Amino acid sequence: MLNLPFLFPESDINLRLARLLILIDKLSRTKRGKLVLNLGKIAIFDFLVRYPQVLYYTLDNNFSFTVREYEIGNIDSQYPEVALVFNYKETDIVLKVLLAYGFIEVIKNQKDIYYIITESGQKIVEELDSDYFFRVREIVEAIRPLQKENESELRMSIKHNIKGV
Structure with missing residues (x-):
C-alpha cells in the first residue's frame, strides 16, 4: 500500500502565505484602481477562499461559480x-x-491601511502552478464582485449564509 502524505492547508504556513499572496495580487485594487484590501477584507476573503461553499451562497448564485464535491464533503x-x-x-x-x-x-491613507503585492510577490504568484493554486485563483476571481461591499455587510452575509451550509 502506498502511503501518500496528507496535507491540511490550514496547518501549512507556506500554503497560507501563497494563498494570501494570490488574494492580494488579484483583489487589492478594483478595476478602476481603488485600493480595497485592508486587514478585515483580507480575513473575510481568505475565509471565503477556505470555505467556497459559503462563497457560493454569499454570491446568491448570480455568478457562474460552482463548488466542487471535494470542497463540501469534509467535516471542516x-x-x-x-x-x-x-x-x-x-x-x-x-x-x-x-x-x-x-x-x-x-499603503496608508486617511481612511485605512491597505495591502498591495510587490514585484517579488508577483514573481512568487506566477510560479504557483499546482492544482490547489489554480483552484484558489478561480475562487479569488469569483470573489471579485464582493470587493465593493463593506466589511460589515460581508460579515452579516457570511454569518447568515453559514446557517444555510
Whole structure:
C-alpha cells in the first residue's frame, strides 16, 4: 500500500502565505484602481477562499461559480469556523510574514491601511502552478464582485449564509 502524505492547508504556513499572496495580487485594487484590501477584507476573503461553499451562497448564485464535491464533503467544510470572519489575529500574523519577506507592502491613507503585492510577490504568484493554486485563483476571481461591499455587510452575509451550509 502506498502511503501518500496528507496535507491540511490550514496547518501549512507556506500554503497560507501563497494563498494570501494570490488574494492580494488579484483583489487589492478594483478595476478602476481603488485600493480595497485592508486587514478585515483580507480575513473575510481568505475565509471565503477556505470555505467556497459559503462563497457560493454569499454570491446568491448570480455568478457562474460552482463548488466542487471535494470542497463540501469534509467535516471542516460542513462546520465553517465563523470566528475567522471576526478575529483577524491569524491573518495579521501571515501578513506580517509576507511584509517581512518583502512580498507585500502597506499603503496608508486617511481612511485605512491597505495591502498591495510587490514585484517579488508577483514573481512568487506566477510560479504557483499546482492544482490547489489554480483552484484558489478561480475562487479569488469569483470573489471579485464582493470587493465593493463593506466589511460589515460581508460579515452579516457570511454569518447568515453559514446557517444555510
